[in-house]
Amino acid sequence: MEKKKSALKLLRIAGNHIKLSNKEYLSDELRNISKIDFDNYTDDEEVKSILIENELYKPEKMVSFLIESLFAALDGISSQIETIKVMIVSDAFAILRSVEDELEYVRDNPSSKVRKYMEIQRELGIASGKLREHICIMISQIRDIDKQDRWEFFKRAKNNKIVMDTNMNLIRKCIDALESVVGIQICIAKELDEGNTDSIISSYKRFYNKELLVGDTCRLLQNYEFKDKSREQYFLRLRDKVDSIDTFYEGCNEYILEYSDVLDGYDNAIL
Numbered sequence: 001m002e003k004k005k006s007a008l009k010l011l012r013i014a015g016n017h018i019k020l021s022n023k024e025y026l027s028d029e030l031r032n033i034s035k036i037d038f039d040n041y042t043d044d045e046e047v048k049s050i051l052i053e054n055e056l057y058k059p060e061k062m063v064s065f066l067i068e069s070l071f072a073a074l075d076g077i078s079s080q081i082e083t084i085k086v087m088i089v090s091d092a093f094a095i096l097r098s099v100e101d102e103l104e105y106v107r108d109n110p111s112s113k114v115r116k117y118m119e120i121q122r123e124l125g126i127a128s129g130k131l132r133e134h135i136c137i138m139i140s141q142i143r144d145i146d147k148q149d150r151w152e153f154f155k156r157a158k159n160n161k162i163v164m165d166t167n168m169n170l171i172r173k174c175i176d177a178l179e180s181v182v183g184i185q186i187c188i189a190k191e192l193d194e195g196n197t198d199s200i201i202s203s204y205k206r207f208y209n210k211e212l213l214v215g216d217t218c219r220l221l222q223n224y225e226f227k228d229k230s231r232e233q234y235f236l237r238l239r240d241k242v243d244s245i246d247t248f249y250e251g252c253n254e255y256i257l258e259y260s261d262v263l264d265g266y267d268n269a270i271l
Contacts, residue, residue, distance in 0.1 A: 089170050092130035093177065099123055099184070117188050124185050131178045132207050138167040138174075139217060142224060164224055171221065172234065175212075178204075179241050183248055190252055201249055208242050 099120050106116045145153070145160050153160060182204045189197040212218065221235040 085166060086170065089134050089174065092127050092134065092174070095123055095127040095130070096177065096181065099127070114192065117192050121185065121188055121192070124181055124188075128178060128181045128185070131174045131181065132211070135171055135174045135178070136211055138171050139211070139221070142167055142171075143220060146220060146224075165226075168221070168224055168226060175238070175241070178207075179245065182245055186245075186249055186252060197249070201245065204245060205242055208238065212238050213242075 102116055102120055102123075106113050109116075141163060145156075145163065148156065148160075182200060185200045186197060189200060218235045218238055222230070222233065225235060
């Protein structure tokens, strides 16, 4: 009797930990037990059936089960943190969606072109800063995991995988978004006839040279790339993105020079 009561007490404690977890990361055993309302289990035979079904009458099995339930809670918390991270990064993308709406507004209201474009440039600058910051933070987190010794990496394996999967997915999206942001900034700067277009390119290159193309960063990211995408060698070809912006910038300049006669009265045109 007492054995069953003590087992039930442990199951209740484990159940509380499991409730904190993300069901996606639970084993089948934990997932099944998580569905049980232990507060309603007062009958000895019912408790016994749970113990027998999961072999929890064996001390080693109970210990293993309790440890797994505790780590399930930690994995759940980690998963929630990663979800929050996605939401924070999504904030930068929300700014870009807002910019797209504002550009549509300018097309319908040409008289607001200059004022709106200046506002959009400021918003793009904010989005660019957020994307760069997110990229740096997530690369730093990956580097920290990479530096873990074998035993520490083993202990944190589940959490490491959650962080890695989130970061590798988001880093790639942020890098692609940053390239688009810079391209839009160049277009708008040309439309506003701003003299700081070169500074946009310089800032972009400075970020790449300082944060992405420095040391072993590209190789580090490539090593942790998803298997189904590794053949693309995306991170080993990041310099191509800098070259692409250079080509885009030069193309804009050449277009303006070649079509300068057509561009008279260009103030009425909308990007």
